[in-house]
Amino acid sequence: xxxxxxxxxxxxxxxxxxxxxxxxxxxxxxxxxxxxxxxxxxxxxxxxxxxxxxxxxxxxxxxxxxxxxxxxxxxxxxxxxxxxxxxxxxxxxxxxxxxxxxxxxxxxxxxxxxxxxxxxxxxxxxxxxx
Amino acid sequence: xxxxxxxxxxxxxxxxxxxxxxxxxxxxxxxxxxxxxxxxxxxxxxxxxxxxxxxxxxxxxxxxxxxxxxxxxxxxxxxxxxxxxxxxxxxxxxxxxxxxxxxxxxxxxxxxxxxxxxxxxxxxxxxxxx
Amino acid sequence: xxxxxxxxxxxxxxxxxxxxxxxxxxxxxxxxxxxxxxxxxxxxxxxxxxxxxxxxxxxxxxxxxxxxxxxxxxxxxxxxxxxxxxxxxxxxxxxxxxxxxxxxxxxxxxxxxxxxxxxxxxxxxxxxxx
Numbered sequence: 001x002x003x004x005x006x007x008x009x010x011x012x013x014x015x016x017x018x019x020x021x022x023x024x025x026x027x028x029x030x031x032x033x034x035x036x037x038x039x040x041x042x043x044x045x046x047x048x049x050x051x052x053x054x055x056x057x058x059x060x061x062x063x064x065x066x067x068x069x070x071x072x073x074x075x076x077x078x079x080x081x082x083x084x085x086x087x088x089x090x091x092x093x094x095x096x097x098x099x100x101x102x103x104x105x106x107x108x109x110x111x112x113x114x115x116x117x118x119x120x121x122x123x124x125x126x127x128x129x130x
Numbered sequence: 131x132x133x134x135x136x137x138x139x140x141x142x143x144x145x146x147x148x149x150x151x152x153x154x155x156x157x158x159x160x161x162x163x164x165x166x167x168x169x170x171x172x173x174x175x176x177x178x179x180x181x182x183x184x185x186x187x188x189x190x191x192x193x194x195x196x197x198x199x200x201x202x203x204x205x206x207x208x209x210x211x212x213x214x215x216x217x218x219x220x221x222x223x224x225x226x227x228x229x230x231x232x233x234x235x236x237x238x239x240x241x242x243x244x245x246x247x248x249x250x251x252x253x254x255x256x257x258x259x260x
Numbered sequence: 261x262x263x264x265x266x267x268x269x270x271x272x273x274x275x276x277x278x279x280x281x282x283x284x285x286x287x288x289x290x291x292x293x294x295x296x297x298x299x300x301x302x303x304x305x306x307x308x309x310x311x312x313x314x315x316x317x318x319x320x321x322x323x324x325x326x327x328x329x330x331x332x333x334x335x336x337x338x339x340x341x342x343x344x345x346x347x348x349x350x351x352x353x354x355x356x357x358x359x360x361x362x363x364x365x366x367x368x369x370x371x372x373x374x375x376x377x378x379x380x381x382x383x384x385x386x387x388x389x390x
Contacts, residue, residue, distance in 0.1 A: 003200060003237050005137075007265075007302045014179035021182045037184035040198055040235060042137045042176050046302050049274035052281045054297035060379035068263060068300055070332065072200065072237055079374050083383050090381030101380045105300060107263050107332055108375035114209050115238035119190035120231045121220030123213050133330060133367050135267075144309035151312045167314035170328055170365060172267045172306050202330065202367055244339050245368035249320035250361045251350030253343050 001116060001125070002028060003040050007068040010045035017043050019097035020067060027088040032077060053105075066103045067093070074125070075110035082108060131246060131255070132158060133170050137198040140175035147173050149227035150197060157218040162207060183235075195233045197223070204255070205240035212238060261376060261385070262288060263300050267328040270305035277303050279357035280327060287348040292337060313365075325363045327353070334385070335370035342368060 004024055008017075021041045028034040053066050069089070077085075086106055093099040113125035134154055138147075151171045158164040183196050199219070207215075216236055223229040243255035264284060268277075281301045288294040313326050329349070337345075350361040373385035 003198060003235075014177075018179045018182075025182075035187070037187040039182055039184045039187075041182045042174070042198065043180035044174060044176070044302070044304060045180070046304070047274075049278045050303035050305070052278075052285075052299055052301045054299045057295070057297040057299075058378050058384055062379065068302065070263060072239060079383070079386060082374055083386065086377035086383055087381040090377075090379075104377070104379060104381065105263075106377040107371065109239060109332060109369060109371055110375065111237065111239055114212055115240065117216035117220075117234070117236040118188050119192065119220075119234060121217040121234065123209070123216055124188055126209055126213065133328060133365075144307075148309045148312075155312075165317070167317040169312055169314045169317075171312045172304070172328065173310035174304060174306070175310070202369060239369060241367065241369055244342055245370065247346035247350075247364070247366040248318050249322065249350075249364060251347040251364065253339070253346055254318055256339055256343065 001038060001074045002034060003072040005070045006043045007051065008043065008045060009051050009064050010047060016097045020093065023092035023096050024069065024089060027085065027092045031081065031084040031088045060102045062102055063100065065099055066105060067099065069106045070109060072109040072111060074113045131168060131204045132164060133202040135200045136173040137181065138173065138175060138196065139181050139194050140177060146227045150223065153222035153226050154199065154219060157215065157222045161211065161214040161218045190232045192232055193230065195229055197229065197234060199236045200239060202239045202241060204243045261298060261334045262294060263332040265330045266303045267311065268303065268305060269311050269324050270307060276357045280353065283352035283356050284329065284349060287345065287352040291341065291344040291348045320362045322362055323360065325359055327359065327364060329366045330369060332369040332371060334373045
């Protein structure tokens, strides 16, 4: 019940990028009740002129390693759970691939559970509760 | 009143990709009251390390043909209409370009009608109802 | 408190693309109370078969210069402010890089202020108001 899009500057090796997606998945498992194998994630790499960031917004010193993470999820979590997710994502990405926590930007987009079809043309979260 | 983003692994020929967008448009026309010519759609192709999916989540067997479809629409449809959209998208994509229905993941992001400008700097859906 | 994604056909020079992001930032500063240095923006360039648009939807004549702009923001603005943003974006992009106003499509996705982490694993807009 999540769709994750990561945007970053191009130039990082495949192992770095794969580690980002693995760490994001683990952080969601640990804090957001994401079931096993519920991982649908993409990275888009951008050239420098296609990727702009505020280097000091809110007093946080960002670098070209910055990842912009947009996670679309169902609207079933409260503030404390979101704070736990943000903290755990930053910790996990600091461990692997070794991002600075300042270089982790996260945005959640929330949707209704009925807004998902995970295959076969069905709205799985409607059928389950109906 | 829709903006559609498709993410998939790279390597499919142009005709395959164009067929995906054509079928999506037809399914929206048939089930979601999308007006003629209301089609604003992109595909982003990803390298393998930038595209990760749960191969069996919810018991659905997915393959590398998987398409992750995120459709931003105004919040004017109910559950039954969303279910009809999901079913029709899967049917249309099975017909052309020939996707397995298990390889069709769909997520709707809903916004207010006032959140769109279709050109010329105007909020067309505000002016229409005002 | 915004994350901006621009989709366009590939082939424009870096200066054109950078001007789009600069103009978007200025328009948001002028009409949407976006703080200085709050700019997190990407452009994704698409091949022709991966970028489809309604050339005349709502009677607006679009060209291959079309930019599809999706801005995720906190849900703190009213209709008039959104209309001002749309108008200013079209004006700014007409000035630089010189887009026709018909070629500017904008969609806002609104989220809760608590749905953002701008770095260091914190939900900055929760802590600020808490």
